[in-house]
Amino acid sequence: MLLRTEPIASAALLGTMASSSLDTSWCPSELATEVVGRSIRCYPRIDSTNEQALRLAEAGQAEGTVVVADTQTAGRGRRGRRWLDEPGQALLFSVLLRPTCEQSQVAILSLGAAAACAESLASEYSFPVDTKWPNDLLIAGHKVGGILLEQRGGAVVVGVGLNVNGRPESLQAQVGAALTTLEKHYGAPLPRKEVLVGILEKIDDIYQQFQGGGPAEVVGRYRRFEGVLGRSVCVHLGEERICGTATALTDSGALVVNTLEGEREITAGEVELVTDGE
Ligand code: BTN
Numbered sequence: 001m002l003l004r005t006e007p008i009a010s011a012a013l014l015g016t017m018a019s020s021s022l023d024t025s026w027c028p029s030e031l032a033t034e035v036v037g038r039s040i041r042c043y044p045r046i047d048s049t050n051e052q053a054l055r056l057a058e059a060g061q062a063e064g065t066v067v068v069a070d071t072q073t074a075g076r077g078r079r080g081r082r083w084l085d086e087p088g089q090a091l092l093f094s095v096l097l098r099p100t101c102e103q104s105q106v107a108i109l110s111l112g113a114a115a116a117c118a119e120s121l122a123s124e125y126s127f128p129v130d131t132k133w134p135n136d137l138l139i140a141g142h143k144v145g146g147i148l149l150e151q152r153g154g155a156v157v158v159g160v161g162l163n164v165n166g167r168p169e170s171l172q173a174q175v176g177a178a179l180t181t182l183e184k185h186y187g188a189p190l191p192r193k194e195v196l197v198g199i200l201e202k203i204d205d206i207y208q209q210f211q212g213g214g215p216a217e218v219v220g221r222y223r224r225f226e227g228v229l230g231r232s233v234c235v236h237l238g239e240e241r242i243c244g245t246a247t248a249l250t251d252s253g254a255l256v257v258n259t260l261e262g263e264r265e266i267t268a269g270e271v272e273l274v275t276d277g278e
Contacts, residue, residue, distance in 0.1 A: 021088050022070045026193045028200075036095055036204035038064035045087075047074040050150050050159040053094040057155030063098040066200060075161065078135065078148055079270065084175065089166035091145075091196055094159040095203060100211060106156055107267070108215045108253045109207075110135050110149040113158045115222040116202035117145060122225075124198050127185060130227030133246070133255050133271055137162070138227060142180035160199070165189040216251035223249050228271055233257065235269040242266065243274065 027042035039062065046052050049067040051074070056065055069092045075083035085092055095113075099106065114131045121127040130138045137145035145162035163181040172179045183189050210218050226249055234243040235257060244259035254265045 033204035035064040049094040053096045053157040065096040068093040086166040091162040097156045111222040112206040112218045118225040120198040131225045142178045232274040234272045237269045
């Protein structure tokens with residue numbers, strides 16, 4: 001779950017909350033995929049699956065390696081935020097990739113991961129998942145997951161945090177954002193292994209498409225779930241704030257915002273949805 005403010009829950013506290021129940025027996029050991037999941041490393045507790053995947057990349061680990069944790073003590077969110085989890089309830093994983101594309105196209109991989117999550121959750125469980133550009137996964141306007149892409153050397157790590165089971169109320173007060181879990185919408189806990197396998201298979205499929213010269217097709221798969229198009233938004237770009245109507249997503253994954261001063265193509269930023277009267 002996303003922590004929008006400064007760290008307020010210590011890693012030590014999170015670590016002791018459920019240390020006796022941490023478990024990796026649910027973690028898959030192999031997948032019927034081309035690249036993603038060639039090697040799967042499961043940890044009961046780790047600082048950050050992204051950090052571990054980056055460390056493995058530096059040590060020469062092959063692409064397709066997946067790092068999974070039952071809980072993180074220093075989970076990272078976008079824009080320097082912390083990512084909190086309820087131990088034993090979330091999906092926290094990272095995929096190590098070594099794409100051959102130009103640097104300008106790398107960010108499409110995070111849209112691809114969001115599309116993979118949305119496609120899998122929609123087709124396997126009929127979850128009405130929307131994305132909020134670029135990397136938020138929402139159900140009924142509440143955040144259920146997020147993606148963090150990081151690079152070191154030639155390696156790209158795509159990290160996914162998904163609030164699968166548990167009650168969103170348990171961390172919502174700390175996080176200060178509208179959160180949800182899949183369980184809340186499904187009405188029962190979901191098997192994390194099954195959810196993870198479904199998503200990894202989709203990521204593998206999308207990665208093949210991307211590597212095969214189809215970044216625009218990957219953006220097309222993402223576009224089907226994009227919930228901000230047609231909405232009034234303000235996009236925060238550091239100190240700058242661009243407000244208008246989100247009208248389109250380009251084939252390179254940029255968000256087009258129609259402002260009073262004209263059209264802007266935005267490649268990175270934080271979208272705030274603006275409701276009428278604001
Ligand atoms: C966001 O801010 O919305 C992105 C959150 C990404 C969190 C995931 S959890 C698994 C992976 N490891 C991390 O440290 N972060 C990502």
